[in-house]
Amino acid sequence: MPLPILALASDHGGFEMKALLAADLSLLGWAALDLGTTGPESVDYPDFALAMAQALKEGRAERGLLICGTGIGISIAANRHAHLRAALVHDAFGARMCRQHNDANVLVLGGRTTGPEIARDCLRLFLETPFEGGRHARRVALLGDLGEK
Amino acid sequence: MPLPILALASDHGGFEMKALLAADLSLLGWAALDLGTTGPESVDYPDFALAMAQALKEGRAERGLLICGTGIGISIAANRHAHLRAALVHDAFGARMCRQHNDANVLVLGGRTTGPEIARDCLRLFLETPFEGGRHARRVALLGDLGEK
Numbered sequence: 001m002p003l004p005i006l007a008l009a010s011d012h013g014g015f016e017m018k019a020l021l022a023a024d025l026s027l028l029g030w031a032a033l034d035l036g037t038t039g040p041e042s043v044d045y046p047d048f049a050l051a052m053a054q055a056l057k058e059g060r061a062e063r064g065l066l067i068c069g070t071g072i073g074i075s076i077a078a079n080r081h082a083h084l085r086a087a088l089v090h091d092a093f094g095a096r097m098c099r100q101h102n103d104a105n106v107l108v109l110g111g112r113t114t115g116p117e118i119a120r121d122c123l124r125l126f127l128e129t130p131f132e133g134g135r136h137a138r139r140v141a142l143l144g145d146l147g148e149k
Numbered sequence: 150m151p152l153p154i155l156a157l158a159s160d161h162g163g164f165e166m167k168a169l170l171a172a173d174l175s176l177l178g179w180a181a182l183d184l185g186t187t188g189p190e191s192v193d194y195p196d197f198a199l200a201m202a203q204a205l206k207e208g209r210a211e212r213g214l215l216i217c218g219t220g221i222g223i224s225i226a227a228n229r230h231a232h233l234r235a236a237l238v239h240d241a242f243g244a245r246m247c248r249q250h251n252d253a254n255v256l257v258l259g260g261r262t263t264g265p266e267i268a269r270d271c272l273r274l275f276l277e278t279p280f281e282g283g284r285h286a287r288r289v290a291l292l293g294d295l296g297e298k
Contacts, residue, residue, distance in 0.1 A: 042284070044287065044288050044291060045288060046288060046291035046292060047291075069246075069250075070242075070243055070246050070247070070250075072236045072237070072238070072243065072246065072247050072250075072251050072253070073250065073251045073288060073292075075224070075228070075237065076228050076234050076235065076236070076251065076253075076292055077291070077292055078228075079224070079225050079227075079228030079229060080228060080229070080231065080292065082229065085225050086225065087221045087225070088221070088224065088237045089221070090239050093219075093262065094219055094221065094259075094262070097218075097219050097221065098219070098221050101218075101219075101221075101222065102221050102222050102225065104221070104225075110243075113242065113243070135191070138193065139193050139194060139195060139222060142193060142195035142196075142226070143195060143222075143225055143226055143229065
């Protein structure tokens, strides 16, 4: 059976953390689809959220990981897309809860605000924790609609 | 001159923090518009993100504060609305950065994950920190568009 695929994208504030986490994926039983960026040159985080939205929409990956300096900008951009549930997470508790309660399909981390071992812990829990369903499924369904323009 | 208005909304995981922070507002030079919830009965966080979107769209408040248990679900829901830039924040650094770089108009906190004094600190910084503009304005402009359905 082919491995499930995690798409990874970041701006210049997250490319080093992205490389670090990509190296963990095979041990976790996932394959990587790297959507960039690949270096320290300044880029615009909304462009990478859009690349993630397209990759998941087209079925090129099952889930995603997004990183910018704080995770704030790229999480706002990602959640503009109704098929993304992008959870900005800072620790193991958030990484578990975003799967259990929010069925998050995109993990968001702050490349300059979360340390490397905490980030690795978050990614592992994000990939391994199932959605609980139940009353949370009703709430997640309400997230499927885009707001008024 | 009338005080600027901060709209506050939370689910049952955040109503106590909401009351705590509302009590700080007059000292900070802001007035409160409380959109609920007001008690521990279980409610659905997307409904309160929608109430916030409507309040800001109608000009009933200048900015907003949203709280759920972790802040994750309500931040996803809020960012479905293109006129909200909702920043999930865990500390002073995030509260400053979401204003300086993202021009966030909604602060999001985790009622069960952030302690009361840290939350008060975040709110004060969110209200007092200006947007830096410059290269960040280009990125913020890209957030104004809703994604593909």
